[in-house]
Amino acid sequence: MTELNKNIQTLREKKAVVEKGGGEAAIEKQVAMGKLTARERILALLDANSFHEYDMFVKHDGRDFGMDKKDFPGDGVVTGTGAIFGAPICIYAQDFTVAGGSLGLQHARKITKIMDHALKMKCPIIGINDSGGARIQEGVQALAGYGEIFYRNTIASGVIPQISLILGPCAGGAVYSPALTDFVFVVENISKMFITGPNVIKTVLGEDISMEDLGGARIHAEVTGNAHFYARSEQECFDQIKRLVSFIPWNNTERRKSLQPQEPSTSLNIENVVPQDPRQPYDVRDVIRCIVDASDFLEVQELWAANIVVGFGRMNGQTTGFVANQPMVLAGVLDCDSSDKAARFIRFCDSFNIPIITLEDMPGYLPGVDQEHAGVIRHGAKVLYAYSEATVPKITVILRKAYGGGYIAMNSRHLGADFMFAWPSAEIAVMGPEGAANIIFRKEIMEAEDEDAMRQEKVKEYIETFANPFVAASKGFIDSVIEPKETRALLLHALELSALKEEFRPAKKHGLPPF
Amino acid sequence: MDTQNNPYVDFVVTARKYKTRLTNKYINRPVWNKRPDGEVVSALPGTIVRIAVSKGQPVEEGEQLMILEAMKMQNRILAPVSGTVSEIYVKEGDKISKNHPVLQIDPK
Helix, strand or coil: CCHHHHHHHHHHHHHHHHHCCCCHHHHHHHHHCCCCCHHHHHHHHCCCCCCEEECCCCCCCCCCCCHHHCCCHHHHEEEEEEEECCEEEEEEEECCCCHHHCECHHHHHHHHHHHHHHHHHCCCEEEEECCCCECHHHCHHHHHHHHHHHHHHHHHCCCCCEEEEECCEEEHHHHHHHHHCCEEEEECCCCEEECCCHHHHHHHHCCCCCHHHHHEHHHHHHHHCCCCEEECCHHHHHHHHHHHHHHCCCCCCCCCCCCCCCCCCCCCCHHHHCCCCCCCCCCHHHHHHHHCHHHCCEEECCCCCCCEEEEEEEECCEEEEEEEECCCEHHHCECHHHHHHHHHHHHHHHHCCCCEEEEEEECCECCCHHHHHCCHHHHHHHHHHHHHHCCCCEEEEEEEEEEHHHHHHCCCHHHCCCEEEECCCCEEECCCHHHHHHHHCHHHHHHCCCHHHHHHHHHHHHHHHHCCCHHHHHCCCCCEECCHHHHHHHHHHHHHHCCCCCCCCCCCCCCCCCC | CCHHHCCEEEEEECCEEEEEECCHHHHCCCCCCCCCCCEEECCCCEEEEEECCCCCCEECCCCEEEEEEECCEEEEEECCCCEEEEEECCCCCCEECCCCEEEEEEEC
16 A cells, blocks of 8 residues: 555544544434434535535543543534535534534634634525533633624624524523524424523422423424524425525625526416405415515515514515515514514615515504513614615505504605505505594594494595595605506516615714614 | 414404404413502512511511522512501512512502
């Protein structure tokens, strides 16, 4: 054997040791928990043969509690670069089979190195979280490691897309890296995310709760809003990520490569989707399906705050963000959660140069003490802020109701909408006709012999005066009242016209959104 | 658990009734009730380690009523008003959550 071949042989042997991670017993345990290993996950997610691993031979520098005698292959995290549908991606995956995926300083430094690389090369970063938490034997070094990750998450925010997968435990301080990223993916029975776990809660409060009920996938997808995508298996989760990556640009200076334009493929007729009676529900996603290319709509945060719908579609092959009130859930009101959801999505689109189409049909804000006390003022203000701040093309179509503060909030002309369209069924008013008639005609109604009959008459009078788009159109607040079947063509026209849109804001360090 | 399976109900927003589905989070929201005057609640989750007053005892505003151990700190619970202790809802050793009623004072 030549000297060169011997060296190559040594390299292969060294790599093979690292690639075994925590060894067969630990891998068996990982499989028994229904989980793939870190390397299997990366390979399942990336294009075939695209992954190249970095920092395989990094060693931890723990010295106390006998750590100096322990060797952790790869220090419990796999990092590298690859591609999804040809788009360059930086990726890291914590390896639970190695010391429980615990994070020490060198483990963190591998992660921050690949994050720095992603930011420099301006490509998306994907992080797969599966870790028991801080490597306690390393003390403050582990905390330093987390801090350095959070700092980079923040600095990279709005420059490159950041995607987090929770494929195992992610507890305590560790949760803040995913929380700072743009999209968080969770998987049923596998994801566990919380600040304080069930044991601490039981000791302090005596409350007995399972990990799944406290911080399982479903809770974060439906109740807390911490997660954006919910899957029933790791494979489904990877498919969701690939779909998302197909819609978003590589960084904030690019547009997503445009696909071949396609006509909507749904058999629905846009003229029949929305009931004439403004009190009747329908699924606003059906309107979106009638508008977007191939009727292909990727909904974000589908389960949380379902009274608003946000997500991506394509218009003539170009990625477009959609924000739509959902009359089918809570009548499509704005509340704390739906405001947070919409505002964050709008800001993502604005950061990454994705035009926003708003479909409006909303009766106002959710009434209730719990909402007021939870700060619906502060949360609702985020929507106003996000729309006003955004400089990407902003187009609104009022489908039916646009009442009160909600009319202003949902990308009205007054917040800088570039195009305002309304269907003939649009009603733009300060509030619903019943509420308005009760106030304007209070005296007449009270003095009438038959109060109810008078109320009905006055409601009718109000509807005839205001429950239409023409008053707003007469002031120029609406550019054009359109037939439903013209919607797609006009939206395409508007998007084409605004392709080179430039809008400037006064120089500032940063604004102060009502977080 | 799916909101999608909830039935359509009447839901009122500014005097108008809409047919719509409620979310589980909305259905399970905390319902607000006005708390009685003189009711003392815990400001933190923790353990009652000492009760310094007894039922029927007159107390002055600012007087120490209990000690609640929370986050490894012993926190004094003080009388918000002067009056008479009419009810004590906890005993020493009880683990309680935040906003848990611990004691009722009938204000003077």
